[in-house]
Amino acid sequence: MNPAVHMDGITKRFPGVVANDDVDLAVERGSVHALLGENGAGKTTLMNVLYGLYEPTEGTVRLDGEPQSFDSPRDAIDAGVGMIHQHFMLVDPMTVWENVVLGNEPTTWGGLRVDREAAREAVVELSERYGFDVDPDAKIADISVGEQQRVEILKALYRGADVLIMDEPTAVLTPQEVEELYGVFDELTEQGKTIIFISHKLGEALSAADEITVLRDGVNVGTVASGDVTREELAEMMVGREVLMDPATSPQDAGDTVLEVTDLCVDDDRGVEVVSDLSFRLRGGEILGVAGVDGNGQSQLVEAITGLRDAASGDVRYRGESMVGKTRRHRIDRGMAFIPEDRQERGLVMSYDLVENGILGSQHDPPFARGGRLDWGASRGHAESVIEQYDVRPPDADAEAESLSGGNQQKFIVGREFERDPELVVATHPTRGVDIGSTEFLHDRLLELRSEGKAVLLVSSKLDEVQGLSDRLAVMHGGSFTGVVDPSTVTEEEIGLLMAGESLDDDSVEGAALHDDAGDGIDGSTAGGEEVDA
Amino acid sequence: MSDPDADRTPSVLARLVAPFVDRSVAERLVISVAAILLSIAVGFALVLVSGRIAQCSTAAWTMPFTGLGFCYNPVEVYVVLFNGALGYPFAVGEPGLFNAGWTPFNLSLGLTLSETTLLIFTGLSVAVAFRAGLFNIGTQGQLVVGALATALTVLALAPLLPAGPIAGVVLIGVGTAAGAVGGGIWGAIPGALKAYADANEVITTIMLNFVAANVAYVLVLEVFRAEGSSVVATRYVPEYAQFRPWLFPPSSDFALLALLVGVAFIGALYYFVEHTSVGYDLRTSGVQAAAAEYGGVNAKLTTVRAMTLSGALGGIGGSVWVLMSEGRWMASIPDLGFDGITVSILAGNNPIGVLPAAFLFGILKGGALEIGFRTDVPTELVAVLRGLIILFVAMPEFFRMIGRYTGVAGGAGGAVSTGPEETAGGDGGETDA
Incomplete structure (x- = not known):
């Protein structure tokens, strides 16, 4: 039997660059295949070839043994290839079923009227067949990111996709949602669908995929069954040399308080309070990690600290000086470095x-x-x-x-x-989208800054990163810290629970206050909040 | 990071705008030349059609092969428009490429350059606001206010100083400064309204144009009107306090010195935008406000600064209009401020580009006058031809601006992000092999 997807000798050249060099890829029907590699390894290019966005310079694409030539994604969709992008393409104010049928609406009256009943019916039927738990009448804006992803999958299925390509599907999900996604994978493959997902996370490829293809420098380094390979072996395949999986943190004596946040409340653009009575203290020579699912107030907390947003109430003291009413310029001048969340919007002027x-x-x-x-x-x-x-x-x-x-x-x-010679580094997702080799280097630099006595506030959605680097790890949910834990003893499951807004039993929380004499501020934030009763 | 679909299936607007974004300088030049030729082709047809409709005793032009007669000669119209604006340097219908008797210091070229000079200032005014991401539609009002401030200041100070060249230099300097202050204040008002009351500057500047024109009119009508004057105008400022025509015929109202001042301003503004910290703040706010804010730029202050500077440049345009063109403030002020918007767009909001853009405008203005002298073509039709050229030449640049402001292309909005991360890179592709 022919493989569902067979890409043979794909080469894709861009001016001055070979993005894919003679890559072979074969994916069996009904299997989950992970495409693993560092940034710039050519994963997305390869998938864009499969999805008809790029025409390969050389090589052929076969689906079920049939050679294909796609001029556009439209052709690929017609041939049963669907792609779910990392950033969802959904219309927020519209409902789930409207989004699913958008562009392919069933019509009556000779195409003049959308047959809403039939459309909704089809979406309900589809989501039941695959056991998706989404309300067809909910508005996109009101559902979780995980549900939105399922809507994207439904969209592809509705268009008749047999092969689903997913670009970094877990990047936006909580650990629990990732588990649910794996469940969705099982459901889909049971029904004969084929899944290819792009990832640069080893663990994810190992746990979700049947087979893993590793790309490096645009070349297929090898395809392995996920049961026959270890994390370390995979990592070596990705970067071509052995990498240290855990950055070495050494205990460090904390210095003076550099940043002190007291009862901070911050509103978002709509005037809704998204950071509630948050207090913490950060010393020189210390890395405080903040973990949490995106959208739980981390962005606004960081903006209030760095001067991009006014606090509604409370105080931010930096190097002994209250920052309330102080400009962003003043903070920069006082040695506050800031790696913003959105590099293309804020961190860089794209046309410069x-x-x-x-x-x-x-x-x-x-x-x-x-x-x-x-x-x-x-x-x-x-x-x-x-x-x-x-x-x-x-x-x-x-x-x-x-x-x-x-x-x-x-x-x-x-x-x-980093080269600003800062006293405080506020780093939001500092290694987002950065390949393993460079990530390692950035982590080392971060630890160097720490050993130079600088304070670091590290906000990241990568759990292993915040866990591996931080001296203390605060987990944020719904605008407050649901817990501040010791990253060396806490488990991923515990962090997941905290991220979901549940509190842990007191042991692990107390153990975390280790660097924080008298537990100032921290206790207030953990206790403060409805989570205690929950 | 990226969503390739956005590259592939852009909106209608994006598709419309895309070909004009991210062009190299050479490509832009080619586009501009092609645009002029295209506009001439369209204008050619228009002249023919109206020449067919119009009544005349003898045909000015007979179409080859068909024998159809037309009242206006389209070839002559365009030859006179461009050649005449320069004072006929090129020999047409005679042997040789150049007219032997041509000198650069002729009346036609003087008129062309006079217009060019004025438009340099208004063009710069609009450009500097655009660079900060602000649409200053109020340069006209700023020019009116600046012109009045200049006229009144010079008239008030002139009696205090002994007439002569030294007094002239002082009066021109102080008068121009007064124009800059007047225009600057008039520009700062909408700037402050925008920064501190979130009032859209397009609306406020347009409204302030009317306020400026009418307040100035009433002031001059009731208080400062020259005795015995039949029009609403102030007294003339002394001749020694004007930019005097030099080398060019006096009737051209063109002073080479004023043009040189304009060119100096172009250089200064270029330096300011490209080589100073405040200029960096200003253009960063213009291209990507969120990044500017991140970089510690005070958005409100920058808005007020940019509008003040823009207004001051418009005001200086008014000073030059008074001190070079009219010699006094009078109620019928030409639409220099509005033309400045087009000049700026034509120049890609680049100070350096303002020079050729203003010169093209000057040529069209000077050439239009020549067509009036030399042919039977009505001035209205000439205005249409001018409009066509401007429309065609400005359109690509205009599309580019729309692209930037809607985020379709390059920079700010990032509706189209940098392209597929892994592919654009290739860079990563070279990672230690």
Whole structure:
């Protein structure tokens, strides 16, 4: 029997770049296949070829043994290939069933009227067949990210997809939602669907996939059955050398309090309170990790600390000075570095080259500016040194930020902020989209800053990252810390529970206050809140 | 990170705008030249059609092969438009490429350059606001206020100083500064309204245009009107306090010195935008406000600053209009401020680009006058031809701006993100092999 998907000798060249070099990929019907690799390894390119977004320079794509030639995703969809992008393409104010049928609505009256009843019926039938627990009449805006993902899957199924491509499907999910997604995989494969998912997370590929194909530098390094391979072996295949899985943290004596947040309340853009009475203290030489599912107030907390958003009430003291009413400029001047969540929106000016981006935030300070005049020579030197130290590719200071891949954009931002010689680093998802080799380097730099006595507030959705690096780990849910735990003793399940808003029994929470004498602030935040009663 | 579908299936707007975004300078030039040729082709047809409809005793032009006669000669119209605007440097219908008797210091070129000079200032005014992401539609009002401030200041100070060149230099300097202050204040008002009351600057600047025009009119009508004047105008400022035509015929109202001042302003503004910290703040706010905020740029202050600077440049345009063109403030002020918007768009909001853009406008203005002198083509039709050229030339740049502001292309909005992360990169592809 022919494999459901058979890509044979796929080569895809872009000007100056070979993104895929003679890649073979065979995926059996009814199996889950993980496409694993670092950023820039060519995973997405390969899938875009399969989805008809790119035409391969060489090579053929066969579905069930039939050679295919896709001019556009439309052709791919017609041939039964569906793709679920990392960022969902759903219309928020519309309902689930409306989103599913959008673009392929059943019509009556010769195409003039959408047959709403039939459409809804079809969606209900589909979601029941696959055991999806989604309310067809709920609005997209009102459902969870995990449910939205299922709507995307339904969309693909509704269009007749037999092969589902998912681009980093777990990136936006909680650990529990990830488990549910794996359940969905089982359901789909039982019914004969084939799933290919892109990932750069080893654990995920091992637990969800039947087979794993590792890409490196656009080349297929090997395809292995997930039962026959270890984490370390996979990691080695990805980066081509052995990597240390856990960054080495050594105990560190905490210094003076650098950042103190007291009873902080922050509203979001709609005026809804999303950070509630939050208090904590961060010392020099300490990394405080903040874990949590995106959208639980982390963004607003960070914005209030860094001066991008006014606090509704409460106080943020930085190096002994209250920051209430102080500008962002003032905070930068006082040595606060900030790696923002959204690199393309905030962290970089997309149309500027790296020389110009290298001084973003320092555009009024020596050595880049003297007497109001910018010194482009010094700026260029700075950009080039960041590019070199942080391995930004391509190593071209004149490249516009938008021409860089996401991981390289991130490396440049992190480099710029770390080289600011800061007292406090507020790092939001510092290694998001960055490949393993560079992640390791960024982690080392973060630990170096810590050993230099700098304070680090690390907000990340990568559990292993916050867990591996932090001295203390705060878990945020619904605008407050549901727990501050010792990352070396806490389990992933416990963190998952905290992320879901449930509290742990007191043991593990108390154990966490270790670096925080007198437990100031922390207890208030754990106790404060409805979670205690829950 | 990326969603390739957005690249593949952009909205209608994106598809419309996309070809004009991210063009190199050379491509833009080619596009501009093609646009001019296309507009001439369309204008050619228009001249023919109206030439067929119009009544005349002898045909100005007979179409080859068909023998159809037309009242207006489209070839002549365009030859006169461009050649005439420069004072006929090119020999047409005579041997040789150039007219032997041509000198650059002729009346036609003077008129063209006079218009160019004024439009440099209003073009810069609009451009600097655009660069900060602000639509200053109020340059006209700022120019009116600046012009009045200049006229009144010079008239008030002139009697205090002994007439002569030194007084002239002082009066021109102080008068221009007064224009900058007047226009600057008039620009700062909508800037502050935008920054602190969230009032849309497009609306407020348009409204302030009317306020400026009418308040100035009433002031001059009731208080500052020159005795015995039949029009609503102030007294003339002394001749020694005006930019005097030099080399060019006096009737051209063109002073080379004023043009040089304009060019100096172009250079200064370019330097300001590209090489100063405040300029960096300003253009960063313009291209990506969220990143500017992240970089510690005070958005409110930058808005007020940019609008003040924009207004001041418009005000200086008013000063030059008074001190070079009219010699006094009068109620019928030409639409220099509004033309400045088109000049700025044409220039891609780049200070350097304002020079050729303003010159093209000057040519169209000077050429239109020539067509009036030399041919029977009605001025209304000439205005249509000018409009066509501007429309065609400005459109690609205009599309580009729409693209930027709606985030379809490059930068800010990021509706189209950087392209598939792994593919655009390839960079990562080279990771230690």
